[in-house]
Amino acid sequence: xxxxxxxxxxxxxxxxxxxxxxxRLSALKVVAHTTIPYSKxxxxxxxxxxxxxxxxxxxxxxxFLLPELYATALRxxxxxxxxxxxxxxxxxxxxxxxxxxxxxAEVAKQKVASTLxxxxxxxxxxxxxxxxxxxxxxxxxxxxGKGAPLVPYADYLLFRDRKRGxxxxxxxxxxxxxxxxxxxxxxxxxxxxxxxxxxVMDQLVSHATGGKLTxxxxxxxxxxxxxxxxxxxxxxxxPYYMQRPPKTAGRExxxxxxxxxxxxxxxxxxxxxxxxxxxxxxTIASAIGKFVRPRQPVDDLIVSGGGARNPVLMDxxxxxxxxxxxxxxxxxxxxxxxxxxxxxxxxxxxxWRRRPSNLPSATGARRGVIxxxxxxx
Ligand SMILES: Nc1ncnc2c1ncn2[C@@H]1O[C@H](COP(=O)(O)OP(=O)(O)O)[C@@H](O)[C@H]1O
Ligand SMILES: [Mg+2]
Numbered sequence: 001x002x003x004x005x006x007x008x009x010x011x012x013x014x015x016x017x018x019x020x021x022x023x024r025l026s027a028l029k030v031v032a033h034t035t036i037p038y039s040k041x042x043x044x045x046x047x048x049x050x051x052x053x054x055x056x057x058x059x060x061x062x063x064f065l066l067p068e069l070y071a072t073a074l075r076x077x078x079x080x081x082x083x084x085x086x087x088x089x090x091x092x093x094x095x096x097x098x099x100x101x102x103x104x105a106e107v108a109k110q111k112v113a114s115t116l117x118x119x120x121x122x123x124x125x126x127x128x129x130x131x132x133x134x135x136x137x138x139x140x141x142x143x144x145g146k147g148a149p150l151v152p153y154a155d156y157l158l159f160r161d162r163k164r165g166x167x168x169x170x171x172x173x174x175x176x177x178x179x180x181x182x183x184x185x186x187x188x189x190x191x192x193x194x195x196x197x198x199x200v201m202d203q204l205v206s207h208a209t210g211g212k213l214t215x216x217x218x219x220x221x222x223x224x225x226x227x228x229x230x231x232x233x234x235x236x237x238x239p240y241y242m243q244r245p246p247k248t249a250g251r252e253x254x255x256x257x258x259x260x261x262x263x264x265x266x267x268x269x270x271x272x273x274x275x276x277x278x279x280x281x282x283t284i285a286s287a288i289g290k291f292v293r294p295r296q297p298v299d300d301l302i303v304s305g306g307g308a309r310n311p312v313l314m315d316x317x318x319x320x321x322x323x324x325x326x327x328x329x330x331x332x333x334x335x336x337x338x339x340x341x342x343x344x345x346x347x348x349x350x351x352w353r354r355r356p357s358n359l360p361s362a363t364g365a366r367r368g369v370i371x372x373x374x375x376x377x
Contacts, residue, residue: 005345010173071127092348095119145365154343165297171307192245208269219312225270
């Protein structure tokens with residue numbers, strides 16, 4: 001089956017699209033992939049409705065605009081790669097998370113956990129002529145899970161090994177790990193967010209350049225700066241890092257308030273970005289030490305996401321994790337920029353086949369459930 005996966009993550013950098021051939025799950029092949037950057041107005045419009053006060057009209061409009069952009073992104077990739085659009089049999093579309101609260105909060109005197117991804121599946125199905133599975137997270141949450149992370153199911157299929165203990169690390173806006181012991185059964189896999197990925201660095205760079213630059217390309221800022229140990233210690237003094245998995249972190253944890261605290265230190269921008277890079281690397285390394293190593297050997301660390309292209313981060317991780325083979329996921333046949341889009345193609349494939357694809361050991365759900373909603377073309 002040929003399936004397209006479409007992913008838009010918390011970094012708001014753009015739309016990741018992957019086209020994957022899945023004759024069977026053990027013989028998956030990525031045929032093509034791309035990232036289409038969000039335009040500045042689109043990024044700003046999403047930010048304006050992400051975890052903040054806004055008018056519901058803005059949300060509703062974006063909910064219908066995003067699938068238009070997704071359809072165009074997929075169409076463009078097909079044109080570029082000379083892949084007939086109608087050779088694609090199914091689309092898995094994650095949508096854009098604008099709110100995620102997996103710890104119950106009070107509303108109307110009751111407590112509920114909730115999550116909201118926008119980007120309507122019906123519109124995408126109509127514009128492409130392809131059935132769409134979308135809105136994957138609510139089903140897991142309904143079953144008592146945190147609705148995240150969902151990529152571990154794909155990690156398990158793609159990267160497990162009989163002999164080597166493996167950890168996959170995705171450094172997006174948030175950083176997360178999936179830990180897969182040698183010869184693991186699915187219920188032995190754990191996964192969780194370690195803390196910030198790129199999003200603190202992104203905001204600092206954007207602040208320092210008045211919005212001209214949106215991220216620390218190739219680690220140029222942080223390389224020029226000197227991380228503040230004192231500020232780092234203060235930032236790491238957060239109960240989240242001690243909390244046992246399953247756990248998820250979000251934009252709300254590392255948003256503008258967090259950055260304001262850093263700016264208040266008065267350090268120069270380069271030092272702040274260097275400190276943020278060290279925070280990302282340190283929280284990843286310490287999470288692996290605290291929560292993964294006691295359960296399994298860590299032979300390989302397989303890195304994906306935009307942060308894998310930040311050499312400063314990679315170097316820091318190598319130093320902090322001696323004895324671990326650190327490789328980009330591309331070495332295993334899955335390009336680091338495409339991995340999450342590939343994962344949602346796999347999840348859609350599973351839903352289409354009526355198979356559960358959450359890992360209860362990763363999300364905390366009571367049981368495996370078939371994820372998502374199907375929109376027919
Ligand atoms: N060459 C690079 N150098 C440093 N950071 C990079 C580079 N390319 C991408 N990034 C970082 O990766 C982020 C995008 O990563 P991505 O995996 O798409 O995250 P998300 O899943 O949250 O959208 C960018 O915001 C940027 O911080
Ligand atoms: Mg992205």
